[in-house]
Amino acid sequence: MPSKTKALLTFAGRFLLVFFLILPLWFVFTPTYNRLLAFSANIVLPFADDPHLNTLLGWKHDILIVRSDTPFTRGMKLQGFTGTLTHFNLILMVALVLAPRQVEWRRRCTVLVAALGLLFVTHVVYLLVGVKFFQQPELEAFQDPVGRLYVWGVNFYLSIASQLFPVLLWMALYRTIGGVSKTEDTEPEAAARRWRI
Amino acid sequence: MLRINAQRVPLVRAYVVFIVSVLTLYTLLRTSMMREYVSEPLAVAFASVSGLMLNLLSLKATASGTSLKVEGFGVQIDDVCTGIFVVAIYLSAVLAYPSRPGEKLKGLMLGASAILILNLIRVISLMYIGLYLPRFFETAHLLVWQSLIIFSALLVWIYWTERFVGAFQD
Numbered sequence: 001m002p003s004k005t006k007a008l009l010t011f012a013g014r015f016l017l018v019f020f021l022i023l024p025l026w027f028v029f030t031p032t033y034n035r036l037l038a039f040s041a042n043i044v045l046p047f048a049d050d051p052h053l054n055t056l057l058g059w060k061h062d063i064l065i066v067r068s069d070t071p072f073t074r075g076m077k078l079q080g081f082t083g084t085l086t087h088f089n090l091i092l093m094v095a096l097v098l099a100p101r102q103v104e105w106r107r108r109c110t111v112l113v114a115a116l117g118l119l120f121v122t123h124v125v126y127l128l129v130g131v132k133f134f135q136q137p138e139l140e141a142f143q144d145p146v147g148r149l150y151v152w153g154v155n156f157y158l159s160i161a162s163q164l165f166p167v168l169l170w171m172a173l174y175r176t177i178g179g180v181s182k183t184e185d186t187e188p189e190a191a192a193r194r195w196r197i
Numbered sequence: 198m199l200r201i202n203a204q205r206v207p208l209v210r211a212y213v214v215f216i217v218s219v220l221t222l223y224t225l226l227r228t229s230m231m232r233e234y235v236s237e238p239l240a241v242a243f244a245s246v247s248g249l250m251l252n253l254l255s256l257k258a259t260a261s262g263t264s265l266k267v268e269g270f271g272v273q274i275d276d277v278c279t280g281i282f283v284v285a286i287y288l289s290a291v292l293a294y295p296s297r298p299g300e301k302l303k304g305l306m307l308g309a310s311a312i313l314i315l316n317l318i319r320v321i322s323l324m325y326i327g328l329y330l331p332r333f334f335e336t337a338h339l340l341v342w343q344s345l346i347i348f349s350a351l352l353v354w355i356y357w358t359e360r361f362v363g364a365f366q367d
Contacts, residue, residue: 004359005356005360008352008355008356008359011352012352015348019344019345023341084336085340088339088340091340091344092344092347092348095344095348096348156223159223159277159282160219160223160285160286163343163347164219164347167347167348
């Protein structure tokens with residue numbers, strides 16, 4: 001087996017190991033992270049929500065939208081986000097950062113902190129866009145262009161972006177602070193050696 | 198004024214091509230025409246082939262249109278479940294990476310086949326999970342397999358850049 005293929009398979013194996021080790025931890029951590037996200041989004045929400053009627057509430061594995069103009073009654077249905085769908089990409093991100101072998105631990109930690117910070121920002125932005133999404137009429141014909149953009153944004157996040165963003169982030173951070181040397185970076189013929197995993 | 202180092206131009210161009218391509222393909226795949234002629238037939242094909250495979254694996258499966266049933270447990274395969282969006286991401290990455298058209302074609306064939314085959318395994322495994330471990334179905338369906346499919350696309354793409362792509366064109 002060629003050494004590059006072997007390295008790739010080792011990378012895949014390490015990824016799977018880290019991924020399934022983090023998975024149960026992430027389920028435990030989810031309610032706390034949901035509350036943190038709701039708290040952070042609530043700070044920014046007044047600037048995006050006009051008039052400001054909505055407040056986010058981290059509740060177990062969900063993030064709920066509470067409206068100030070609707071009295072809270074027992075048994076009422078609330079709109080909200082499934083926390084697991086909002087930030088499941090954290091596991092993918094952590095597994096991608098921890099899986100490669102040839103990265104120093106200091107650099108790895110720097111990449112991890114930067115990546116998690118950026119993901120946190122995207123989660124907050126998703127919640128803000130999501131609040132607008134829930135305000136749109138269900139039928140597309142009744143949505144204004146900005147409303148359609150919110151709907152498009154939420155669908156795009158859930159279909160593609162939530163999983164793609166960690167991969168792009170990992171590639172960008174891996175190249176900049178993750179250990180690819182500048183000499184290698186600038187050599188045109190280095191394409192085949194670029195991914196030392 | 199923004200100035201980009203000449204050596205960075207191919208890299209910046211690759212990122213721009215990738216992002217534009219992902220957005221374009223995603224928007225196209227969401228149109229009713231593409232749903233009718235690409236996503237829907239693909240979902241029907243996935244349901245039929247998965248049903249066939251499950252029958253070969255000694256489960257009593259029936260496929261009708263995009264729905265698939267196995268011994269009382271049923272699912273509806275929609276466009277997101279076909280892996281078509283991951284193929285779109287992979288195609289964008291292949292288009293964006295500096296390489297010759299022939300290399301891109303090989304990359305597309307290799308990646309699309311790998312992703313679709315893995316997605317077939319995903320559908321089959323989900324039917325087993327739904328049947329025997331229904332508690333874990335949603336987690337496996339929405340969370341675990343999504344990450345594994347995108348990761349597999351990344352692996353195939355790296356494999357393609359290493360094994361099939363020569364030197365940069367620029």
